[in-house]
Amino acid sequence: MGKEDAKHRSRTKYKGKTKFEEYLDMETGTRNPGLSAEEDLELERKLAKKLKVKAGKLRGVDDGINVLFEGIPSIVDFPGEEVLQFSEECAVEETKKNPLGKKGNRRKSLDQALDMESELTTVVEEENASKKNKKRKKKKRISEKLDDVVTEDSAGDESMPVESHCVEAAVDKVPPKAQKYVAPYLRLQKGAEPEDHTQLRRRVRGLLNRLSESNIESVTGEMSTVFHSISRSIASQIIGDEILASCSRGPRGNEQYAAVFASFVAGMGCLVGTDFSARLMASLAKTFEDEYLNEDNLSLRNLTLLLSYLCVFGVCASDLIYDFLIILSKRLTEIDVSTILTVLQCCGMKIRADDPTAMKSFIVSVQSKVNELKAASGDGLQNINGKRMEFMLETICDIKNNKKRSKDDPAHHTRIKKWLQKLGVDDIIIRGIKWNKLLDPDKKGQWWLSGDLSTTSDNVEEFANTIDKEVLEAQKMLQLAAAQRMNTDARKAIFCIIMSGEDYVDAFEKLIRLDLSGKQDREIMRVLVDCCLQEKVFNKYYTVLASKLCEHEKNHKFTLQYCLWDQFKELDTMQLIRSMNLAKFVAEMITSFTLSLAVLKSVDLSDIRLLTAKRIMHFRMLFDAIFERPDKLIWNVFTRVAVNPELEPLRSGMLFFIKEYMIKTSKVNAEKFKLIKKALNNVEGILM
Structure with missing residues (x-):
């Protein structure tokens, strides 16, 4: 009894347990075995509140300590009756292992806890800086997954609480999915664009947003620098996408807006290469077809304006526009x-001037389709009676009759055209491309240079025969040039181009590309006039080509005047056919307003001694060709020389020549003479 009293006194002297010791008693199984499950759970809640534990995790700033406890079973993981069973089993095992009893267990557990706490503090301080941000992102991602798991479990069984710590440990062990490799040329399509490409796209978008007619040169220069900072294919794709996005999306675009972007594309083509403009046109065609299927009228109109002004500024030839129009018709x-x-409305007059034959084919195609719709019933009749259809037919009729509008004036966009001319826009024009070629997904290599030659190159023999014929024709042309006394390389080249041109546009462009040095460009007009006079029957092809050259550069106009003056000096020894062709050539150049009647000031038409029979016959043919024109045109032609007082000798000479050598032979000339006399006295210069 004495020993038991001593033990009892020693127990009463011991102070009460702290909260931490009570928690250790629960872990080691030394708690009161009579404690009920409800009291045990209540104690857990108090400890969780005291330690700021929620859902198995410490609340507040994540200090990384939970990483160290992953995989260690907690009492929170065993609710209800399982907690008691787990505690009792732990108590029995600890009693067998430790002969010192409960007091020894308490001391041992306390020492272990203190050692463990010091070790944890050291580890946490070392890993806190490196893992703080990483764990915060990871726990946020896991918490989102955990919420889904908790929601599913709670919906299936509400009586079983789900603890987040176990789920978190399970989620952390799930390996990430292997990412599939994406080729570089497919990354933009997949949306996996690199960061440097994204920054480049933002810079391109910023430059395009401030693009205007006033700063077109500077923006194009900056964009060319951006283009060379990355690979050509990626740069072409990014810039092309942004251009099409700016033009097709958004509000209704006007012609000025489309003209600025088209001139920008032309300038970029001159600075970085033709491949840029060719790829953009291919993207434009594909985008147009996609929007056509979506029936987006606003986007279609904006893309159409851009395509039309690409033709206006010389990026593509008119044959592409005609092919596009034929498909639509x-x-x-x-x-x-x-x-x-x-x-x-945008480029109708230009493509008519470039290729009148193709315009005629297009008009025939539209008329045949309209006749088919008229013959049909139902929707066809409603379509024909639409105001838009009537307006289109009226516009086609105006273009056919060469009826120009105010905005068809060539003075529009003069500054941009001069800038592009300096950059050499004539060298980047894309020819021989059809609309279907732009939409072809199997385009390879420099497809914009080959045009449609691939269709003919399939038959090797036919293609070889074509080359042989061209070589034979070139040899014959050189022999003909030698027979016409074309004794220099420049004259031979000019002669071959003029005589072998498909039309005046083809000959004009080839002559411009000759890039003759010094004063060799003067040979163009001299060879042209000589070829015209050599014809057995007068051909207007030479007058149209001469007008085009004079319109392009004034030096050709001055050269033509001097060349005609030299021909006037040789009238007495000139053959009749040459004199006739020369008279008709001069009359065409005067009535087309390429030259004025002032070209005759080198000839004294009032001096009878100089007017030989051949001269009289030549100038009679000249004035007869002018008198065949309408009265309105004759009035304007003679009014041009009525204003200048220095041309008084010319005016008096023409009146004398017409009165003496033309009125007496024809009554019609008498009526024309009255009109001419009034026009030459029209000092105010009023035109009809």
Whole structure:
């Protein structure tokens, strides 16, 4: 009894347990075995509140300590009756292992806890800086997954609480999915664009947003620098995408807006290469077809304006526009009519001047389709009676009759055209490309240079025969040039180009590309006039080509005047056919307003001694060719020389010549003479 009293006194002297010791008693199984499950859970809640534990995790700033406890079973993981069973088993095992009893267990557990706490503090301080941000992101991602798991479990069994710590440990062990490799050329399509490409796209978008007619040169220069900072294919794709996005999306674009972007594309083509403009046109064609299927009229109009002004500024030739119009005319739906109208209003007069034959074919195609719709019933009649269709037919009729509008004036965009001319826009024009070629997904190599030659190159023999014929024709042309006394390389080249040109546009462009040095460009007009006079029958091809050259550069106009003066000096020894061709050539140049009657000031028409029979016959043919024109045109031709007082000898000489050598032979000339006399006295210069 004495020993038991001593033990009892020693127990009463011991102070009460702290909260931490009570928690250790629960872990080691030394708690009161009579403690009920409800009291045990209540104690857990108090400890969780005291230690700021929620859902198995410490609340507040994540200090990384939970990483060290992953995989260690907690009492929170065993609710209800399982907690008691787990505690009792732990108590029995600890009693067998430790003969010192409960007091020894308490001391041992306390020492272990203190050692463990010091070790944890050291480890946490070392890893806190490196893992703080990483764990914060990871726990946020895991918490989102955990919420889904808790929601599913709670919906299935509400009586079983789900603890987040176990789920978190399970989620951390799940390996990430292997990412599939994406080729570089497919990354932009997949949306996995690199950061440097994204920054480049933002810079391109910023430059395009401030693009205007006033700063077109500077913006194009900056964009060319950006283009060379990355690979050509990626740069072409990014810049092209941004251009099409700026033009096709957003509000209704006007012609000025499209003209600025088209001139920008032309300038970039001159600075970085033709491949840029070619790829953009291919992207434009694909985008147009996609929007056509979506029936987006606003986007279609903006893209059509951009395509039309690409033709206006010399990026693509008119044959592409004609092919595009033919495709639309075969369907001739409401969208097609609207698109055709937009093209004709924008560049109708230009493509007519470039290729009148193709314009005629297009008009025939439209008329045949309209006749088919008229013969049909139902929707066809409603489509024909639409105001848009009527307006399109009126526009086609105006273009056919060469009826120009105010905005067809060539003075529009003069500054941009001069800038592009300096950059050499004539060298980057894309020819021989059809609309279907732009949409072809199997384009390879420099497809914009080959045009449609790939279709003919399939037959090797036919292609070889074509080359042989061209070589034979070139040899014959050189022999003909030698027979016409074309004794220099420049004259031979000019002669071959003029005589072998498909039309005046083809000959004009080839002559411009000759890039003759010094004063050799003067040979162009001399060879042209000589070729015209050699013809057995007068050909207007030479007058149209001469007008085009004079319009392009004034030096050709001055050279033509001197060349004609030299021909006037040789009238007495000139053959009759040459004199006739010369008279008709001069009359065409005067009535087309390329030259004025002032070209005759080198000839004294009032001096009878100088007017030989051949001279009289020549100038009679000249004035007869002018008198064949309408009265309005004759009035304007003679009024041009009525204003200048220095041309008084010319005016008196023409009146004398017409009165003496032409009125007496024809009554019609008498009526024309009255009109001419009034026009030469029209000092105010009023035109009809």
